[in-house]
Amino acid sequence: MDRLARRRSKALIALGAVAALLVGCAGQPEPAPVLTSAAPQPTPEPAFTSAYVAPEDFDLAPLTGERTAVGGLASPSLAAKIDNHPRARPQIGIDRADIVFEELVEGGLTRYVAVWHSDVPAEIGPIRSIRPMDPDIVSPLRGIIAYSGGQSRFIDMMRATEVYNAIHGQPDTSAVILRGGRAPAPHNVIVRAPQLISQHAQLAAPQQHFAFAADLASASASRDGAPAASASLVFGSLATPSWAWDAGSSTWLRSMTGGAPDLAADGARLSAVNLVIMRVPVTVIQDIPTTQMIGSGEAWVMTGGKALAATWSKPERNAPVRLVAADGLVVRLAPGNTWVELVPNAGSVTIR
Template identity: 70%
Template sequence: MSEPRSSRPTDRSTGVRRRGASRRLLALVAIATASAVLGGCSAPAPDPVDDARPSPSPSPEYVSTYVEPPAIELAPLTGEPVEPGSLARSTLAAKIDNHPRARPQVGLDRADIVFEELVEGGLTRYVGVWHSDVPAEIGPIRSIRPMDPDIISPLGGIVAYSGGQQRFVDLMRATRVYNAIHGQADTDAVMYRGSNAPAPHNVIVRAPELLAQHADIAPPAQQFAFAADAASATAAKDGQPITSMAMTFGSLGSPSWAWDAASGTWLRSMTGGAPDTAASGARLSAVNIVVMRVPVQVIQDIPTTQMIGGGEAWVSSGGKIVPATWSKPDQNTPPRLVDAQGAAVRLAPGATWVELVPTDGSFSFQ
C-alpha cells in the first residue's frame, strides 16, 4: 500500500529563491539600521573662530643691540683708514734740499711719500709729499729739476720750490700742478728764510697756510695699490726676509735702511752710516721702501732721471723684500708695480719712500 503524497511543495528551486529573498531583506534592514546609528553619532560642527582674540606679544619687548660700524675712507697716499671727508684737500709736494748744510730737514718725517733722486755733484734731493699729515712747516725747499714734472704730475695739487733754471720752471708750469715758487707775490706770506741754515738752504714753507690759499684744488688720486693691513702686503706675504738695504746714487749719495721689528718700519741712515733724523729729532723711517732702477741721462750737466718707461724694482714691507717691475706710460700716470705673475704689488698701509736708484748705481740687501 502506497504512502500518501505530502501537501508541501517539493520544488527545490522555489525554496532556494525564497531563502535568497529573505537574506536580501535582512541585509537591507541591517544597512538601514547602521545608517541610522551612524547618523545619530556624527560630530557637532566646530564653533566659529573668535577673531577678536588678542594677539600674543613678546615679554619683555625685544631691543636690538646691533651697532652700525663707523664709516671710513682710505687715505689715497698711505692706504690707512681715516674719517670720511677728513682729507678733502690737495697734496703739497715740495722739492726738499738734502745738502749736508740743509740737514736736518723740517717736517720730512711726516711726509706720506718721499721720492729720492740723483742731482748734481753726486748728491741726492727729495720730492716730499704731504697730505694725510700736514706739519706747521716744511723745508728747506730748493730748485726744481727736469724729472720733477713726471714725478709730481700724477698727484695734482701744489708743488713748492725755490725757483730753478727757467727751462725747468717752464716744464713744471706746463703741468696741471699749481706752482708755488719762493719770491712770487702770492707766496710772500707762506714762505720765508729761516735761521736753520745759511742761504740757500733755509727757505721754509708754512704748509697749512699754503694749502688754505688753494682750498679749491681737488684731493689726489690713489698712487699705489695697498693691502688691508701690514701682514697682507705682497712683500710681507711672499718676500724674502732681510735686515738691511744699501744703495748708491752717486759719489755723495749712499743711504741705507735697516729693519726695526719693534716699530714695524725701516730706519734710514745717511751716507757714512749715521742715523738720518728730522728737525723734530725723529728718525726718518718708512713702512714701505720701493726701489726703482731708472736710467739717468746727463743733459747740459744736469742728471735727468727718465721716469717714462719701465724697469726693475724691489719692494720692501714687513722686513721682507720682493722683486717687481715698474712701468709709467705717461706724465700723469703714477708708477705701477707688478710681480712676476703680473699682479699688482700691494704695499702695507703707511708712509712710503721711493728710491730712484740709477741703473749705473747700485742696490743690495742682506
C-alpha cells in the same frame, strides 16, 4: 710722539675701534746677501689691476692707504723739492711726509720730492730748485708743488703741468714761503705748509698713488717676499744711504752716507713702512742728471722685514708708478708712509 704713533692716534680719533693696517715681521740676523743688483734689463710694461677699495664706512688716505673718516682728506696734497745738502740737514717735517722720492742731482748728491697730505706739519723745508724729472713725479698727485726757483726751462716744464706752482720770491707766496731756517742761504727757505694749502683749498685731493693691502699680513712683500734685514744704495759719489729693518717699530730706519742715523729737525729718525726701490735710467742734460720716469724697469718693494722683486712702469706723465710682481699681480703696499728710491742704473742696490 713719533710718526707711527701720530697716525695711530689720528686713526683712533677718526674711526674709534677700526684696526690699524700693516707690517710686522721679526728682524733677522745678518745673513748672506739675497739680492744684489747690477744694471737691469729692459722689461715690458705689465698689466695693472685695480687697487684695494675701502668699504663705505671709511675712506682710504690716497697716499698712505690708511683708514680715515669719510671726507676727512678733501684738501690738495703739497709736494716740495726738499734740499738734501749736508748744510740743509736736518730737514723740517720730512718725517711726516706721506711719500718721499729720492733722486740724483748734480755733484753726486740727492734731493727729495716729499709729499704731504694726511699729516701736514706747521713748516717744511728747506726747499730748493726744481729739476727736469720733477714734473713727471708730481703730475699724478695734482695739488701744489713748492720750490725755490730754478732754470727757466725747468720752471716752464713744471708750469706746463696741472700742478699749482708755489715759487719762492713770487708775490703770491711772500707770506707762506720765506727764509727762516737755521742753515745759511740758500739752505734756509721754509714753507708754512697749512697756510699754503688753505690758500688753494679748491684744488682736488690726490688720486690713489699706489695699491694698498687691507691689513698688515696681506701686503705683497710681507706675504710673498724673501726675508731681508737691510738695503744699501749707491746714487752717486756723495749719496750712499742705507735702510735697516726695525722689528720694534715695524719700519725701515734710514741712515745717511757714512752710516749715521738720518734725523728730522724734531729729532725723529727717518723711517718708512714701505721702501720702494726703482732702478732708473739717468741721462745728463746740459750738466743736469735727469731721471727718466716714463718707461719701466726693475724694482723691489720692502715691507715687514721682507723684500719682493717687482717691475715698475709709468706709461705717461700723469700716470702714477705701477708696481707688479713676477706673477703678474699688482704689488700692494702696507698702509703707512713710503719712500721711493730712484737709484740710477749706473749705481747699485744691495739687499741683505
